[in-house]
Amino acid sequence: MLLTGKHLTLTKKTEIKKQLGTEITKKIFRKISEKKGGYQYDLAVIGGGSGGLSVSQKAAELGAKVALMDYVEPTLRGSKWGIGGACPNVGCIPKKLLHAAAQSRENLHFSTFYGWDVDPINAKHNWNLMINNVQSYIRSLNWGYKVKLRQKGIDYLNFFARLKSEHEIELVRKGSDDVKLITAENIVIATGGTPIIPQVPGGEHCITSNDLFSLPTPPGKTLILGAAYIGLEAAGVLSGLGFDTSVMVRSKVLRKFDQQMAKMIQNNLARKGVAFLHKSVLKEIKKIQNNNNSKYLVSFQNIENGQEKQAEFDTVLSAIGRRAQTQRMNLEKIGIALDKEGKIAQKNCQSSVKNIYAIGDVSSGSPELTPFAISQGKLLAFRLYGDSTQKTDYSLIPTAVFTPLEYGSAGLSEEEAISTYKLENIEVYHSYFTPLEFALPHFAENECYIKVICNKLENEKILGIHYFGPNAGEIIQGFAASMKCGITKSQLDSTLGIHPTCAENFTNLDVTKRSGKDPKKTGC
Structure with a gap:
């Protein structure tokens, strides 16, 4: 008599599959x-x-x-x-x-x-x-x-x-x-x-990311509520397509991410024309008509000084x-x-x-x-x-934020590393660089950045990797695999880089934050 399910060894299951065929076997194992x-x-x-x-x-x-x-x-x-x-x-x-x-x-x-x-x-x-x-x-x-x-x-x-x-x-x-x-x-x-959806008067006038990608008409001047990754990615897209874009921030930009990297993303978006309304909370949205087109009068308040302001937008996107x-x-x-x-x-x-x-x-x-x-x-x-x-x-879950200059990371943020291992026990290697393809248009010069966080108590085992630049998701994926294997800084240093690429910068990091030296890279 044939045993079924978990009582069968893998070898026995293979033998039965050969004898009876896949469909019959599925019925037996079911x-x-x-x-x-x-x-x-x-x-x-x-x-x-x-x-x-x-x-x-x-x-x-x-x-x-x-x-x-x-x-x-x-x-x-x-x-x-x-x-x-x-x-x-x-x-x-x-x-x-x-x-x-x-x-x-x-x-x-x-x-x-x-x-x-x-x-x-x-x-x-x-x-x-x-x-x-x-x-x-x-x-x-x-x-x-x-x-x-x-x-x-x-x-x-x-x-x-x-x-x-x-x-x-x-x-x-x-x-x-x-x-x-x-x-x-x-x-x-x-x-x-x-x-x-924000629970304020007129909150029902907001669209969300569930609406954005099927909007039948261009969004026009847009206010984005929230500065987590969905809000910032939407801001990068809309600004990049030529729309006047603002982001309302209650507390911090990307508050669950490494804050040095979050600041870089914010600064890059600001340089591309995205306006940030910091320390602000939404109070009300009113629908108004302007030449047969619907617009929205948005009232908001600064939570530090209590000052209230109003501004008109064509679209309000909730990403809170x-x-x-x-x-x-x-x-x-x-x-x-x-x-x-x-x-x-x-x-x-x-x-x-x-x-x-x-x-x-x-x-x-x-x-x-x-x-x-x-x-x-x-x-x-x-x-x-x-x-x-x-x-x-x-552990070690890799992720990427698809803003105009992309951000990818795996492992701990610098804040998490300090909290877990104490400042004196971590070493942070870092470098600013310019991707070769940006050299001729003089774009984002020394704005791209790499940071590798190491545990000094474990032969500089890598705790976190952070990258800000082109193709962040593609680059971080491989480094995430190496971190699963317990890669150390010396092993990273001994890896040959592929030249000329952005990722090769990980293999020649020699400036630490502790040293106070200039981390900007010159030459190739």
């Missing part, structure tokens, strides 16, 4: 619902974003019978999108494409120094063409996700899902009283987050934060604990109800990053339906 209390599904996943797609697809590959539920609540402006969650629809993907559009304008200026006969000053941008092309690409991604679900035998259910019990899920369509019920042995909640989408799901009713931010309290993705799990932006303590949600999903599927006990690694 945790058959009839043998598990009559549940319709082994796994039900609520949320079709990066995390939800990851866990559902990997679980199906491991033989589980899976259902995935995904429902998009339209924004106040009526924006909606297809399966895939925030990243491909209203986040990472369209953001990076618009970032490329803004950089294209800058490249027009650069090209004149390389012999191209173009007129960058009078170049015209077609907002509608850009948005239509971006949305067309996004729709191709939506279609691809649906095809992959079908290929893996996953039931895709386009309903709003709420829990009735720890094993029962009610499916509801907006505007319908018809409620469907499905059951599952395990449930994963991966509903992500949604932008917060995101909240977890846990509302109306009956989570607390069945005993699922939430943290103070409304996220699902979890340990190794498991909620306070043992068969219900949370991954991605909706789970407490998790970085709100697409690759992190994907990793959580895959590892959870392996733990549930494979032979793995591997848990998600929360």
